[in-house]
Amino acid sequence: DQQVKQNSPSLSVQEGRISILNCDYTNSMFDYFLWYKKYPAEGPTFLISISSIKDKNEDGRFTVFLNKSAKHLSLHIVPSQPGDSAVYFCAASARTDSWGKLQFGAGTQVVVTP
């Protein structure tokens, strides 16, 4: 039962434009959300997170938006750069679970073209 879904397996965007990655979840107990980036042959690295008490969090070129009523979050990357080409994972944590137990989406492969 996939509780976190990333319905777009891939995304191609031109350098300098905005990348928008989407993530949907089904478990209403999720109250903390994270985005990770993964390059080939490397472990995932943390990008940005958001608590359910907020609807937006921004860190440099990365902004995450949370719509609790729709159980939807999105990651905006602007401007997109060639180094952003990677797989991006959405993850969620429930207040009832221990820290470290995250539910991940299947990932979105982002390709930034010149």
Place this chain on the structure above:
Amino acid sequence: SAVISQKPSRDICQRGTSLTIQCQVDSQVTMMFWYRQQPGQSLTLIATANQGSEATYESGFVIDKFPISRPNLTFSTLTVSNMSPEDSSIYLCSVWGGEKLFFGSGTQLSVL
């Protein structure tokens, strides 16, 4: 932040054999987490390794298949036992800190 060293980085194994993956953290941590990423799939938590007690396994994962050791607060091993091609995955060690998970570089396992 935490620096996690994981080895081997990759291996190709024969069906029916076992592989032990090692994970070393640069600081003492109470819990270490082992995740698996099957090809084209999301990351799935296998088990939580606590120092001084048995690991806690998630639904669908059992100790006989994935025995875990946690001899001290900076080290853990995960063994993939009696391997089959379905075990071909990336195995990742991780620790929690600063409201995020830190991951090792992963072990790419291919089972023939």
